[in-house]
Every structure is written in C-alpha cells, then in structure tokens.
Amino acid sequence: MPRLRFAPSPTGFLHIGGARTYIFNWLYARRHGGTMVLRIDDTDVARSTQASLESIYEGLGWLDLGWDEEYRQSDRVDLHRQLAEAILAKGLAYCDAAAVRFRVPRDPARIIRFNDLVYGEQEKSTADIEDFALLRSDGTPTYHMASCADDIDLGITHIVRGQDHLTNTFKHILIFEAAGAPLPEFAHLPLLIAPDGSKLSKRRHGPVVSVTTYRDAGFLPHAFVNFLCLLGWSPKDDRERMSRQELIDAFSLEGINRANAVINFREDDPFDPKAVWLNAEHLRALPVPDLAERLLPHLRAAGFEVERDKLLKVTPLIQERIKTLRDAAAVADFFFAGELAPYDPAELIPQKGDAALARAVLERARGVLAVTEFERQALEAALRAAAGASGVKAGQMFQPIRVAVCGRKAAPPLFETLEVLGRETCLKRIDHAIGKLP
RNA sequence: GGCGCUAUCGUCUAAGGGUUAGGACGGAGCCCUCUCAAGGCUCAAAUACGGGUUCGAAUCCCGUUAGCGCUACCA
Numbered sequence: 001m002p003r004l005r006f007a008p009s010p011t012g013f014l015h016i017g018g019a020r021t022y023i024f025n026w027l028y029a030r031r032h033g034g035t036m037v038l039r040i041d042d043t044d045v046a047r048s049t050q051a052s053l054e055s056i057y058e059g060l061g062w063l064d065l066g067w068d069e070e071y072r073q074s075d076r077v078d079l080h081r082q083l084a085e086a087i088l089a090k091g092l093a094y095c096d097a098a099a100v101r102f103r104v105p106r107d108p109a110r111i112i113r114f115n116d117l118v119y120g121e122q123e124k125s126t127a128d129i130e131d132f133a134l135l136r137s138d139g140t141p142t143y144h145m146a147s148c149a150d151d152i153d154l155g156i157t158h159i160v161r162g163q164d165h166l167t168n169t170f171k172h173i174l175i176f177e178a179a180g181a182p183l184p185e186f187a188h189l190p191l192l193i194a195p196d197g198s199k200l201s202k203r204r205h206g207p208v209v210s211v212t213t214y215r216d217a218g219f220l221p222h223a224f225v226n227f228l229c230l231l232g233w234s235p236k237d238d239r240e241r242m243s244r245q246e247l248i249d250a251f252s253l254e255g256i257n258r259a260n261a262v263i264n265f266r267e268d269d270p271f272d273p274k275a276v277w278l279n280a281e282h283l284r285a286l287p288v289p290d291l292a293e294r295l296l297p298h299l300r301a302a303g304f305e306v307e308r309d310k311l312l313k314v315t316p317l318i319q320e321r322i323k324t325l326r327d328a329a330a331v332a333d334f335f336f337a338g339e340l341a342p343y344d345p346a347e348l349i350p351q352k353g354d355a356a357l358a359r360a361v362l363e364r365a366r367g368v369l370a371v372t373e374f375e376r377q378a379l380e381a382a383l384r385a386a387a388g389a390s391g392v393k394a395g396q397m398f399q400p401i402r403v404a405v406c407g408r409k410a411a412p413p414l415f416e417t418l419e420v421l422g423r424e425t426c427l428k429r430i431d432h433a434i435g436k437l438p
Numbered sequence: 439g440g441c442g443c444u445a446u447c448g449u450c451u452a453a454g455g456g457u458u459a460g461g462a463c464g465g466a467g468c469c470c471u472c473u474c475a476a477g478g479c480u481c482a483a484a485u486a487c488g489g490g491u492u493c494g495a496a497u498c499c500c501g502u503u504a505g506c507g508c509u510a511c512c513a
Binding site for chain 2: 007009011043044047096098099101119122124128129130132133134137138140143144146147163164165166167170188191195197198227230231233237239258259260263264275280284318319320321331380384393399403408409410412414415
C-alpha cells in the first residue's frame with residue numbers, strides 16, 4: 001500500500017501552496033487506499049515557532065482532510081544522525097571542518113536518472129552537483145539528511161512535493177543509494193504563483209496566501225479544496241464543481257500539468273474570482289439545514305441575534321444570493337436587525353412615480369398587510385389585486401414595500417420575505433417609511 | 439554565471455500529428471422576472487517568436503525570448 005507524506009516546516013503560516021501539496025498527497029493516498037503521514041520538519045530550531053505549528057494544524061484541520069500518522073523530526077534526530085554516521089563510515093561522506101559532507105561521485109561523473117510521475121524522465125550529471133552537508137558543525141542533521149532518513153524509515157513510497165524540490169531530488173537519490181534503501185516514486189508539483197509571476201509570499205502578498213484567511217472569509221473547506229485541485233490539475237472532462245469522492249475517484253498524478261499556475265488575486269479583490277464562484281456553487285448545493293448551521297457563527301460574529309428557527313426560514317431566501325458565508329450578514333441583515341439601517345427616502349419612490357405615489361402605495365399596502373394572511377401566496381394575490389385596484393403596475397407597488405421592509409432595493413423575493421418577517425415587523429417598517437416621506 | 443523546469447483566451451484548463459483549437463471563471467449583450475440573484479442563450483478573447491520534420495504541427499525536433507526553480511552548515 002502506498003505511503004505518502006506531507007512535511008511542512010513550521011517556519012511560517014500554512015499557505016495555500018502547502019495546502020495544495022497536502023491535498024494532492026491526500027487524494028493520492030485515498031485513491032489508492034494508502035496511508036497519509038504528516039511529518040513536521042522542524043530541524044531548523046531557530047526558525048521554527050509554535051505559532052506556525054498551530055497555524056498548520058488549524059489550516060489542515062479546516063480543510064477537513066485527516067492524516068493517519070504523525071511524526072516530528074525533532075524527535076528523530078538520533079535516527080538521522082545514525083544514518084549520516086553510517087554513510088560516513090562507508091566512506092561516502094567526509095568531515096569538513098566539524099560538518100559532515102556528502103562526497104558526490106564525480107570521478108568519473110555519472111548520470112543520475114529518475115522518472116518523475118509529473119515531469120517525466122529526469123537526468124543530471126554528478127558533475128553538476130556539489131558536495132552537500134549531511135550534518136552541520138553542531139552535529140544537527142540538515143534538511144536533506146533528515147528528510148531522506150525519515151522517508152526511508154517511515155517507508156514512504158511516493159514523495160509528492162513542490163517543483164522547487166525537483167533538482168534536490170538528485171541529491172536525495174544519492175542519499176537513498178548510500179543508505180542502501182530502495183528509491184520511492186517522485187512526483188513534483190507545479191508551483192502556485194502570484195499574478196505577477198512571483199512566488200507567493202506572506203510579506204509581499206499578505207493574508208491571501210494564508211489558508212485561514214479563506215476560512216475567515218466564509219469559504220467552504222470543500223469548495224476551497226476543489227478550487228486548489230483545479231490549479232494544476234483537471235479531471236479532463238470539463239467538470240468543475242466536484243465532491244470529495246469525485247475528486248478522489250478522478251485524481252491521478254499523470255493528470256497534473258507542468259506549468260506553474262497563477263492564483264488570480266488583486267489588491268482590490270483579494271480572492272480569485274473562480275474560487276469565489278466555486279464557493280457559491282458549493283453553497284447552493286448544500287442542504288438548507290447544513291447551510292444554516294454554517295451561517296450561524298458568521299451572522300453572530302457580525303453582531304446579529306439569530307435564532308435557529310428563523311435562520312432556517314431565511315436560509316433558502318439567501319442561498320443563491322451569497323457567494324461566501326460571510327456575505328450573509330450583508331444580505332440578510334434586515335431579517336435579524338431590530339431596526340433598519342438608515343436609508344435614503346428617495347429609494348421608496350417607484351419607477352415613473354413621485355413621493356405622493358410612494359405614500360399612496362405604502363398606505364394602501366399597509367391596509368392590505370394589516371388584514372391578509374401572512375403566507376406568500378396570499379400576500380402576492382392580495383398585493384397584486386391592490387396594485388390593480390390602485391391603477392399602478394405591480395412593480396410600482398412592490399418596490400416601495402420592498403425598500404420599506406428591507407431598507408434597500410436589492411433583496412430576496414418580496415412575498416417570501418414578508419412572510420418570514422411577519423406582520424408586526426412589516427407594519428412597523430411601513431409606518432416608519434411613510435413617516436420618512438415628505 | 440552553471441544546472442534544471444516551463445510556455446494554449448486576462449485567469450484556470452481541454453485537445454498529445456488531421457477539431458470552425460473545446461469548457462470554466464471574469465467581461466459585454468439578450469431572455470426570464472416584483473428588485474437582486476439564480477438560470478438559459480449569444481458575443482469578444484489564446485496556441486510566445488523563428489526555423490525544421492511531415493501530405494498535414496498547438497501537438498515532434500532545434501534555436502530564440504520570457505518566466506520560474508536549484509545552485510546554504512534554510513526547508
């Protein structure tokens with residue numbers, strides 16, 4: 001059974017490139033009934049921080065992609081050192097000052113080859129590889145040493161990682177050979193880059209590179225994972241929105257392409273429009289109770305008092321009007337706010353009408369709403385009839401009512417909205433609106 | 439500098455010798471409609487450049503250009 005690993009170093013926040021690497025490893029492991037290993041590569045004690053370790057757990061936890069085994073390199077230093085010593089004892093490395101350095105066989109030079117599952121046949125002459133450190137002068141293992149020793153010890157069969165490691169792989173093969181270990185399969189992933197072609201960095205690009213930013217912005221983890229999968233990989237059949245199971249079933253390393261992928265964010269629009277669209281797609285596909293449950297914390301965070309029963313009624317009205325969970329606060333505010341935010345009374349005036357018409361319509365509507373059953377069909381019938389009797393078009397009747405009860409022109413369908421709001425609130429808001437008119 | 443990798447609409451991608459170079463996002467327009475959405479339809483938009491090979495090249499080869507990576511006792 002294949003064994004995959006994700007080996008982040010806790011020297012910064014989990015960023016989206018790392019998340020994508022994890023996802024591809026995870027997908028491959030699940031696709032082939034393998035094991036997913038999380039290994040924290042914390043050999044650089046000086047740069048490792050607890051905060052970034054927590055950000056890794058936080059980010060991976062949110063993605064909802066579990067791992068099966070977990071290790072920390074700092075617990076395994078003896079193992080790394082032993083392998084380094086063994087290589088030294090075989091005469092394949094030498095002491096350089098106090099450090100131990102691998103002696104790359106250059107006389108005669110030989111060609112090292114491997115077949116990358118994404119990039120194909122790779123080869124490089126040892127003449128172009130310099131001797132590299134295995135152990136630092138303080139005796140601690142370097143990344144190359146620790147990583148290979150662990151990959152061997154943990155029985156990793158597939159190393160799937162960023163393309164920035166492609167040329168390191170030749171060094172790693174040398175270590176595997178020196179250790180007498182079988183070679184794993186290698187697959188390198190194209191990198192995620194910024195619109196200007198530079199690599200993603202927290203310093204230059206800000207929070208958009210951090211996984212938790214997407215969580216906080218109201219992305220669904222399954223949508224976000226779906227989006228990341230589509231960067232550098234495709235199912236080849238035009239599918240875009242895919243469930244977890246569909247991703248697992250369709251995933252293959254051979255389907256990954258080789259060019260770096262741009263994540264399309266801008267300063268004034270920090271999220272890739274396709275990520276936002278895909279999120280909206282997943283949002284719409286969610287059963288109402290599920291969506292309501294996810295909306296709840298975001299609405300409460302925005303300061304609204306929200307009861308579950310009411311939210312269950314509001315959710316279907318906003319489901320296709322929000323692109324992120326966080327949008328709900330702005331779209332559904334009037335359902336939960338005790339008092340409407342101030343709005344311009346001019347909004348109450350319908351097309352081809354004036355303030356007098358608005359007042360007449362609202363007064364008429366008030367009369368109707370005072371006596372009609374608060375159920376969408378009854379409301380629609382009664383208000384349409386009222387419009388006809390007043391000699392105004394339905395739209396001219398509905399618009400002032402909508403603004404009066406919602407505080408704005410863009411809102412969910414009117415009759416459903418009235419029904420959810422209830423008679424008392426609607427009458428109160430219409431009275432208020434009439435009062436605002438000159 | 440050396441070594442390596444890459445190049446299809448603005449972006450993500452499909453097509454891997456024969457297609458009007460397909461889809462999606464985003465953009466424009468139309469339809470639907472109580473507003474806003476959602477949905478439907480339509481339009482604009484690409485094979486980096488130059489040489490080969492071939493009856494035929496986005497696709498294979500070479501070169502150029504550009505971008506990226508590695509070249510640490512960072513990972």
